[in-house]
Structure formats: C-alpha cells, structure tokens
Amino acid sequence: MEDCVFCKIIKGEIPSEKVYEDEEILAFKDINPAAPIHILVIPKKHINNLLEVKDEDNYLIGKIYKTINKIAKDLNIEKDGFRVIVNCGKDSGQEVMHLHFHLLGGKKLGAKIIG
Secondary structure, eight states, X not given: OTTOHHHHHHHTSSOOOEEEEOSSEEEEEOSSOSSSEEEEXXXXXXXXXXGGOOGGGHHHHXXXXXXXXXXXXXXXXXXXXXXXXXXXXXXXXXXXXXXXXEEEESSOOOSOOOO
C-alpha cells in the first residue's frame, strides 16, 4: 500500500531499529514503547489486519510466531515471560492498518490492555 507507514519501513523509506529481518518478516523496536522491550513484528506482505488473513497466509503467520519465539530468546525474556498482542481494527487500537504483532516484555506486565 502506497501510504502505509509499515510498507515504507519495509522499503527503507522510513528508518527503523531492526531486530530481525528475512525475506518475509521484519521486526523492529516500537518508537513509543509500552514496556522496556516492545518489538513490532510484521509480515512484509501487506495484510490490513487479522480478518484479511487467507489460507495461503497460514505458513507466514506460523513463521511469525516462530520468529517471535526466536526474538524473545535473543532478548533473554523467554524465561520470565512476554506478551504478544494483535489488534484488529480501529476500535481495538490498531493505528496502522498493516497486520502487526506487539512483543512486550522486560518487566512484569499487568492486566492493562494497551492500545
């Protein structure tokens, strides 16, 4: 999508602090973190939100979760735990209409829902 912020980050038009990248996935630090560790993990394929995931995307979604596990281990938060959040649509707090997964950790997380 031409005006999608995350697509621009993928293309390198907007800088990001990358923590992981391969041919299908990009992970980078959130510029407005809600926890000491707050990583956004996105597919390079533009998918607006969870409702637009198709059967052909099953492998990609599984790979994203495996990547989240790798990042959690690389950042040493796998033992104490972490949270993964996916917002879907504007009422959920999704601000960028490109499917993304929030990986949060680095402290004890309360029950508060981030937006």
